[in-house]
Amino acid sequence: MSRPTVAVSAPGKVLLAGGYLVLDRGHTGLVFGLDARIHVHVKTLPTSPGLALSEIIVRSPQFRDAEWRYGYRETEHHGGLQINQLKGHSTSTQSRNKFVETALAYALSYVSAHSDTKIGSTSITIVADTDYYSHPGSTPGTVPTRFIDFHVPLTEAHKTGLGSSAALVTAFVAAVLTHYLDEKMLQLHSDSGRRRLHNLAQAAHCAAQGKVGSGFDVAAAVYGSCVYRRFSPSILEELGEPGSPQFSQRLTRVVDESDASNTWDMQIDKAAARLPRGLRLVMCDVDCGSESVGMAKKVLAWRKENPDEAALLWATLQKGNDELAEELLRLAQGITTDSRDYKNLSDTILTIRSLIREMSAKAEVPIEPKVQTDLLDACCRISGVVGGVVPGAGGFDAIVLLVENDALPSLQQFLDTYKTTAESDSGPVIGKVRLLGVKQDFEGLRSEDIKTYADWIR
Numbered sequence: 001m002s003r004p005t006v007a008v009s010a011p012g013k014v015l016l017a018g019g020y021l022v023l024d025r026g027h028t029g030l031v032f033g034l035d036a037r038i039h040v041h042v043k044t045l046p047t048s049p050g051l052a053l054s055e056i057i058v059r060s061p062q063f064r065d066a067e068w069r070y071g072y073r074e075t076e077h078h079g080g081l082q083i084n085q086l087k088g089h090s091t092s093t094q095s096r097n098k099f100v101e102t103a104l105a106y107a108l109s110y111v112s113a114h115s116d117t118k119i120g121s122t123s124i125t126i127v128a129d130t131d132y133y134s135h136p137g138s139t140p141g142t143v144p145t146r147f148i149d150f151h152v153p154l155t156e157a158h159k160t161g162l163g164s165s166a167a168l169v170t171a172f173v174a175a176v177l178t179h180y181l182d183e184k185m186l187q188l189h190s191d192s193g194r195r196r197l198h199n200l201a202q203a204a205h206c207a208a209q210g211k212v213g214s215g216f217d218v219a220a221a222v223y224g225s226c227v228y229r230r231f232s233p234s235i236l237e238e239l240g241e242p243g244s245p246q247f248s249q250r251l252t253r254v255v256d257e258s259d260a261s262n263t264w265d266m267q268i269d270k271a272a273a274r275l276p277r278g279l280r281l282v283m284c285d286v287d288c289g290s291e292s293v294g295m296a297k298k299v300l301a302w303r304k305e306n307p308d309e310a311a312l313l314w315a316t317l318q319k320g321n322d323e324l325a326e327e328l329l330r331l332a333q334g335i336t337t338d339s340r341d342y343k344n345l346s347d348t349i350l351t352i353r354s355l356i357r358e359m360s361a362k363a364e365v366p367i368e369p370k371v372q373t374d375l376l377d378a379c380c381r382i383s384g385v386v387g388g389v390v391p392g393a394g395g396f397d398a399i400v401l402l403v404e405n406d407a408l409p410s411l412q413q414f415l416d417t418y419k420t421t422a423e424s425d426s427g428p429v430i431g432k433v434r435l436l437g438v439k440q441d442f443e444g445l446r447s448e449d450i451k452t453y454a455d456w457i458r
C-alpha cells in the first residue's frame with residue numbers, strides 16, 4: 001500500500017542558562033528553540049531495476065556526496081530492523097552518517113513493532129536552514145532562497161553550534177513514523193504523539209552520540225523553548241543494540257512507557273521560557289578555532305573532587321538562572337512599572353557570567369575565555385544590548401545576546417570591524433564575528449507543506 005509523502009521540521013537550540021548544571025536532574029536549563037530548522041521529507045521509492053528490494057536512500061542535497069543507501073531486514077527474535085549501508089553505488093560516499101543510520105534503525109524498529117504492513121522502500125531528503133553552518137559569502141538578509149547549497153561535503157561544513165544532530169534526529173524519526181504509521185497510531189501534534197517522538201528521538205540521539213547528554217537539545221527540537229529538567233539516564237540503560245534479541249520490544253516499552261516503572265521523568269515547562277516583546281535573541285558565530293574536547297568531563301570531574309564547593313556554586317548558579325527566567329517572564333507579562341526597564345535583567349546576566357567564570361577558573365576549563373569576555377563586554381556597551389553569555393558548554397564557539405529589536409543595525413556595524421587584542425589571552429584569537437540571522441522560536445516539531453522542498457527532491 002502506498003504511504004503518504006510527508007515533511008517534518010524541528011528547530012535548533014540555544015541553552016541560554018544551565019550549561020553543565022542541566023546534566024544533573026537536580027538542576028534545570030533555560031533553552032530557547034531557534035527559527036533555524038532541519039527538515040526531513042519522506043516519500044515512497046517506486047521499485048525499479050537496479051534498486052535493491054528493500055532499500056532506503058537518504059540524501060542531504062545541500063552538501064557534496066551526501067547520499068547514504070541502506071538495505072534493511074527484519075531480524076529474528078524481535079530484534080527490530082537491522083540496517084546495513086550499501087556500498088558500490090557510483091554516487092554514494094563510503095562514509096557513514098552515524099546520526100542518520102541510528103535514527104533510521106530506531107525509527108524502523110519502532111514502526112515494525114507497531115505495524116503488520118511490510119516496510120516499503122523510501123527516499124528521504126534532509127534540508128537544513130542556512131544558519132546551521134558557516135557559509136562565507138552570504139550575510140543575513142542577502143540569501144536569495146530559503147535553502148542554499150553549501151557547496152562542500154558535510155564533513156567540511158563549519159557548524160555554528162545550533163544543535164544540528166538533535167534537530168536532525170528528531171525531525172528524522174518524526175518524519176519516518178509519520179510516513180509509515182497510520183494517523184490513528186501516531187499524531188505529531190497530540191501530547192501523546194509528541195511525547196513518544198521525544199522518547200524515541202532521545203534514545204536514538206543518545207545511541208548515536210555514544211553518551212547520554214542532558215538531552216536539552218532534543219527536548220527543544222520536540223517542544224521548542226522551555227525550562228528543561230532532564231530524564232533519568234537509567235531509563236535508557238537496558239535498551240541494548242538494534243538487532244539484538246527483543247530490541248524492538250524493549251524499544252517500544254521504553255518509548256511508549258508501557259512499563260509503569262520506567263516512566264520518563266523529564267520536565268518540560270514551556271510557560272517558563274518567555275521573552276519580552278521588545279527583546280530578541282541574537283547569535284554571533286565566533287570564527288575562533290576549535291572548542292576543547294571533553295569540557296563537560298573536566299567540569300564534572302572537578303565537581304566530583306570538590307563536592308562542597310561545587311554544591312554551593314551549582315546552587316548559586318541555579319538561583320541566578322531561575323532569576324533570569326523569572327525576570328524574562330515578568331517582563332514578558334508586563335508585570336513591571338516600565339516594561340523597557342532592563343536593568344535588573346542586565347544585572348542578573350552579569351551575576352550569572354561571573355559565576356560561570358568562577359566555574360571556568362576552578363575547573364580549569366575555558367567556558368568563558370578572556371576573548372569571549374572581552375567580546376561580550378564590548379557588545380554590552382552598545383545601546384540596546386541588554387546582556388549576553390557564552391551559551392551551552394561555552395568555549396570559543398558562539399555567543400548569544402539579548403538585544404532590543406532596534407539595536408541590530410548598530411550591533412552589526414560594531415561587529416563588522418571588531419577585532420580582539422591578540423595579547424588579551426593565551427588561547428585562540430577571535431577572527432571574524434558573524435551575526436547569524438536566527439532568533440528565538442517557541443514552536444517545536446512541525447509538519448510542513450511538502451511543496452516547500454520541491455527544488456531539492458529527486
Ligand SMILES: Nc1ncnc2c1ncn2[C@@H]1O[C@H](COP(=O)(O)OP(=O)(O)OP(=O)(O)O)[C@@H](O)[C@H]1O
Pocket residue numbers: 060097098099100126127128154159160161162163164165166168217
Ligand atoms: N544537514 C545534514 N545532513 C545530514 N546529516 C547531518 C546534517 N547536519 C548534521 N548532520 C549529522 O549530525 C552530525 C553533527 O552532529 P554534532 O553533534 O557533531 O553537531 P551539532 O549537533 O550541530 O553540535 P552542537 O550541539 O554543538 O550544535 C553530522 O556529523 C551528521 O552526522
Ligand SMILES: C[C@@](O)(CCOP(=O)(O)O)CC(=O)O
Pocket residue numbers: 014015018019020021022023161213214215216296391392393394
Ligand atoms: C555542557 C552541556 O550541559 C551543554 C552543552 O551545550 P552545547 O552543545 O554547547 O549547546 C551538556 C548537555 O547538557 O548535554
